Amino acid sequence: MEAIIIEILNKRAMKGQHGEANMSFWDEKMRGHWNGLKIPPYIGPGPKLGKGNRETCVWKPPKNGWFKINFDGASRGNLGQDGIGCSLHNSDETVVARRAKPIGMETNNRAKSMALVEGLEMCMASGVEKLVVEGDLTIVINGMKKGSILNWRLDALLNRALNLSKAFKKIIFNHIFCEGNFKADQLANMGADGIYID
Structure with missing residues (x-):
């Protein structure tokens, strides 16, 4: 049932003016349609992280020998x-x-x-x-x-x-x-x- 709903929503959303790469638009569209479902698929942002985690993320070299x-x-x-x-x-x-x-x-x-x-x-x-x-x-x-x-x-x-x-x-x-x-x-x-x- 949920797979059919996703397919219908994808077809409806594809008729819009927004490109596939605009994921925030698609996420908002999908979230609006999942309210009545018992177990909606995961759509949306990841777990809440402390302020600044993403902004302070930097590449670090591996340990010695790695x-x-x-x-x-x-x-x-x-x-x-x-x-x-x-x-x-x-x-x-x-x-x-x-x-x-x-x-x-x-x-x-x-x-x-x-x-x-x-x-x-x-x-x-x-x-x-x-x-x-x-x-x-x-x-x-x-x-x-x-x-x-x-x-x-x-x-x-x-x-x-x-x-x-x-x-x-x-x-x-x-x-x-x-x-x-x-x-x-x-x-x-x-x-x-x-x-x-x-």
């Missing part, structure tokens, strides 16, 4: 021309490897999931053993921490990422706000613009 991979996806619309970006650093903040790559038409969530897989493969090729993985999409990070994800569109990609993660001696998955993930974001946007960096 490496950090930041990954991101960028979309020119959702579906739109997408790109992925990954940036691997050591504890001295030196860039060990980085990648930007266009991936064609995808959703934003799939682009970010593809960036994770690409980043893990890049780390394996670089001989990394202890790895901190940072990304700004909570569904991906939480799925990797739990070892499973309940999203059929991302399932195959994240299962691939889970299998790749087993190749490292130690691996930690952390969520970071987009403000602290800017290095991977820049590379992903370059990929969405058709630029390859390897």
Whole structure:
């Protein structure tokens, strides 16, 4: 029942003048229609955070002997021309490897999931053993921490990422706000613009 309602609301909202990328508009539209439902899907902002958490979020290097991979996806619309970006650093903040790559038409969530897989493969090729993985999409990070994800569109990609993660001696998955993930974001946007960096 809820899936049918979502589909109807999406069709009604698509007739409007607002683009798909304007998520605050879509969120408000959807929230207005869910009041009478018993268990509405999660639509809206994340948990309430202390004032300034997002504004003070900065990228930090990993501990000595560890490496950090930041990954991101960028979309020119959702579906739109997408790109992925990954940036691997050591504890001295030196860039060990980085990648930007266009991936064609995808959703934003799939682009970010593809960036994770690409980043893990890049780390394996670089001989990394202890790895901190940072990304700004909570569904991906939480799925990797739990070892499973309940999203059929991302399932195959994240299962691939889970299998790749087993190749490292130690691996930690952390969520970071987009403000602290800017290095991977820049590379992903370059990929969405058709630029390859390897």
